[in-house]
Amino acid sequence: MKRIGVFVCWCGSNIAGTVDVEKVAEHFRTYPGVVHAESYQYLCSEPGQKIILNRIKEHGLKGVVIAACSPTMHESTFRNTVQQIGFNPFQLEIANIREQVSWVTEDKDSATSKAITSISQIVEKLKGNEALDPIQVPVTKKALVIGGGIAGIEAALNIAKAGYKVYLVEKEATIGGHMAQLSETFPTLDCSQCILTPKMVEVARHPNVELYTLSKVTKIEGFIGNFKVTVHKEPDYVKRADCTACGDCAEVCPVEVPSEFNQTLKYRKAIYIPSPQAVPTIYHIDPETCLGINPIKCNKCAEACERKAIDFDQQPEDILIEVGAIVVATGYDLYDKELMAEYGYGRYQDVIDGLQFERILSASGPTEGKVLRPSDGTVPKRVVFVQCCGSRDPEHHKAYCSKICCMYTAKHALLYKHKVHDGKATVFYMDIRANGKRYEEFVQNAIEHEHISYLRGRVSKIYQENDHLVVMGADTLSGKRVEIEADLVVLAMAMVPGKGTMELAKLLKVGYDENGFLNEAHPKLRPVESLTGGVFIAGAVQAPKDIPETVAQASGAASKVLEMFGQDYLWKEPTIVDVDGSLCSMCGNCVLVCPYGARSLNKEKHIVEVNAVLCESCGACAAACPTGAAQQRNLTDKQIVDMIEVALEIK
Amino acid sequence: MKVNFYPGCTLKTKASNLERTAKASMAILGIELEEMAEWTCCGANFSLANDNIMKMAAPIRNLARAEKVGTELVTICSACYNVLKRANYAVKNDSEKLEKLNLFLEDGKIQDNDDQYHGKVNVLHLLELIKEKIGFDNLKKYIKKPLNGLKVAPYYGCQLIRPQKELEIEDQEAPEILHNLIDALGGDAVDYSMDTECCGSYVEVNRPKEVWLASYRILRQARAAGAKIMITSCPLCLYNLDKHQFDIEKEHSDFKPVPILYFTQLLGLALGLPEEELELNGTKVDPRPVLKESGLL
C-alpha cells in the first residue's frame, strides 16, 4: 500500500479555533495506509514546508495529504515545494478543512469529526492517484488587447516595448477612450490631452503594434497560449495613406449629427474625425448617417477631396489573428441618466452629466473651455453638482460606490471657480471618499480655498423655474430641506461596464459580477487575471477606477502577459479525461458534451481521440460516458466511489 | 363585461361624484363596475412599520372576500389602491405574513363565510383597467366630444404611483398614464415638473399653511406650462389642491386659480355624458367657465 503522510494545518486559529487539530492528527496515525500524521501552525510557511519535505524523506512517503485551506489558495504552493525533491506533485492532495469546515461550523466536536471525514476522503482518493507529468503547451508570443482606452494603450505599449507583437482592437474610430474627453485630471490638474496624446501616437507608431480601429472581436477559439481570434473591421471609407486630415470633406458634408466625442454638445458631420487629436488622424464616414455611401446620392466629400482619398467601395473585413494572450480593457460607460427621471435629464437642457461638463471645461471642447451652459450659451453663475447619481442606491439603482466621483466633482467645482470667479458652486454629497495619494488634500483645498459649499444630503428632484433650475434636496447636517436655484446642474452618474462587455465576456468565457464588471481570478492575489487561462483584465471594465489605478492595473496585466511570453512552453494540468479503448462503444456522447471541442470520433481507427491541450478537465465526458471508458486521471470512478463510501462510513 | 369593484369610503361620501362618473363612463365603454359585496374599510393608510401586520388585516380581509368572486379587483381612489395593492404585494412575497394574517382573519371572523386569503387577487386601478382592457388608442373610438386640444395638467400625487416596486403601475418619477388618457380624449397633456410632487396630504389637519405652499407650487407650475385645468384620481389631492386657491390668489396677485376635476369627469365629458351627470359643482374653483370657454359645455 502507498505510504501516506497527513499534515493538518492550524492556520493560526482559523482552523485550530474550531477543529481539534491534534485529535485529527491522532486519528490518522492509525488510519490504514497512513504512516505519518502531524499538525502544525502554518504549513504554508517556510518552516512548515520544510517539515513536509523532511517527513517525505524520513518516512519514504509516496503520498501527501495537506489538510488546510482551499486548494485554489495553496495547492500549487505545496505541489511546487514537493517537486523540489523529486516528489511527483500529483501525489499531493489538499483536504479543505478551512472554507468547508472550520469557517462554516460552530461546534468544535462536529467540526472535528467533519474534518476527519474530509481528510479520510482525500486519503482514499490519493490511494488511487497515479504519478503524472504536466502537459506541455507551446506559446504563441503575440498578444491581443481589446479596447484602446488608457488601459489598453498602456498594456499594449508595455508588451510591445518588451519586443512582442500586439494587436490593439478598438471599436471607435480613435483610441484614447474616455480619458481623451477629459479636461484636466485630478489630483494634479494636468491636462488630459497633453499627457495622453503622446501615448496614443506612440502606441500607434510602434512597429510591434498593429492597430485596428472601428473593429470588434467576433470569434475566439483555442486556449491559453494558442488563441485564434477573428476581428471584424468596419471600413473607414477613406484611404488611410492618402488622408491628410485637412477637413475639406467635412466642410461640404450636408449631414449634421450630435458629436459622440463631445457628448452631444456639438455637431459633427457624417464624414468626420472624432477630435483633432484622434489616432489614427484620419477622417472616416459614419455609414449610419451618411446619405448612403453612394456617389449617386451624394458625392460632395469625394469631390472636395483633392487627394481622392474617399473610397465608397471599401468593405468590412474579417481578419484572423493568432495570439497567446488577451488583455480585455473595454472600460466603462456612465449609468443611463434617463433612468433617474426625477433629475430631468433630457427634459432640461441645463442638466448635464460629468463627461459633458468635462467637454465644456476642455479647451478643445464645444465652448473652447469657456463655461457656458447648453440652453442659452450664457455663463452659469450658480452651478450645483450632485454626487452619487445612481451609485450607493441598492433600492433603485446600483449598490456600489463609483469611487471616482467625489474626486472629479471636487475637480469640476474647482475648475469652475477658476474660470468663473464670482460663480457659486454647491456640491451635494453623501460622504467624501477621497482615498488616494494627495486626494484628501485636493478636496479640502477645493472646499476651503475655493469656497465651494458642500451640502451633505441627497437630491430628490430637479425642476425648471423660468430661466433657471431648482434643486430640491436635504441638508442632513442642519436637518433641513433645501431648495437651491441653479443655472446649471452637473450629475455625477454611476460608472457601469461599457456596453457590450457582457457579450464579450461570454465570447471569452470570462466571468462577470452582478453589475456586469469582469471578475478577477482572485480579488486580492490575482487582480489582473481572469479565471480563463491566458485572458487578463485591466482598467474600468473590472470596477470603477481612476487613471492612476487603471494604468497600474494595465501594467500589471502586461507583466502577466510577459511572464507567459518569457516561457517557450506552458505547463498544463495533466488531469485530463482519457479513453479506455477496450471499454469504449463509440457512442459519441462524450464528443457531444465536450464544451471545448477536445474530443473527436475517429471512425477509421475506431477510437475517440482526445486533444490533451484542449481538455480543461471539466469531467463532463466522464459523467456522460455510459461504459466507464472515459475516466478522468486521478479522479476515476473508482476513486469517487471510494470517497463516497468512506464519507458514508460504509467502508 | 363585469368587473369586481371596490369603492372605498370616500367614494360613498365626499367623492361620490368620482364613483358615479366612473360608473357612467365605464358603462359607455361596455364595462360594468359591480360593487363587491360586504366590503369594509381598506385600512386607509399602509403602515410603514414592517412588523405591523395587524394593520393589514383590513385590506387582506377585503382581498379574501374578493378572491371568492374572481382574480381581479378594481378600485379608483388612490389611497384604496395604494393600501390594497401594497398589502397584496406584502403577502404575495412573504408566505409567513400571509399565514399570520390568515390566523388573524380566522380569529376575528366578522362573517361566518369569511375565508382565508390565498394571494390570487390582482388589484387594478381603473386607469390600468382602461389601459389594459380597452387601450388608449381604442378609447378614441368612443369619444363623442373630443377635448379640442384643451390643455390639461395630469396630477398623479403619490399614492397612485409610489412605491414603484410594489405598485408597478408606472415609472414613479416619470409617469405617463394620465398623460396618455388626456391625449386619447383629444386634450393636450401639459408637461410640468410638479405632477408627482406632494400635495401636503394630512398635514392639512394641523399645518394648513404647508399645504398652501405645496398647492401653490404645483398649481403655479401647471399654469406656467399652460394648463387650463387639472385632473387627478385622488380625493385627498383634489381636496387639498382645490381648497386654498382663493387664499393663494389673495397673497400672490400673479396667481390664477386652476380648476380640478377627477379624471372620470373629464372622461365622461369626452364620452358625451350630459352635463348634469358630470357633477361639475363639487369644487371651490368652478371648472365650468373654462370648459365653456373651450366650447366643451
Ligand SMILES: Cc1cc2nc3c(=O)[nH]c(=O)nc-3n(C[C@H](O)[C@H](O)[C@H](O)COP(=O)(O)OP(=O)(O)OC[C@H]3O[C@@H](n4cnc5c(N)ncnc54)[C@H](O)[C@@H]3O)c2cc1C
Ligand atoms: C466625468 C469624469 C471625470 C473623470 N476625471 C478623472 C480625473 O480627473 N482623473 C482620473 O484619474 N480619472 C478620471 N476619470 C476616470 C477615467 O475616465 C478612467 O479612469 C479611465 O478612462 C479608465 O480607462 P479605461 O481604459 O479602463 O476605460 P475607457 O476610457 O472607457 O476606455 C475603454 C476603451 O475601450 C473601447 N471599447 C469598449 N468596448 C469595446 C469592444 N467591445 N471592442 C473594442 N473596443 C471597445 C472604448 O471605445 C474605449 O476606447 C473621470 C471619469 C469621469 C466619468
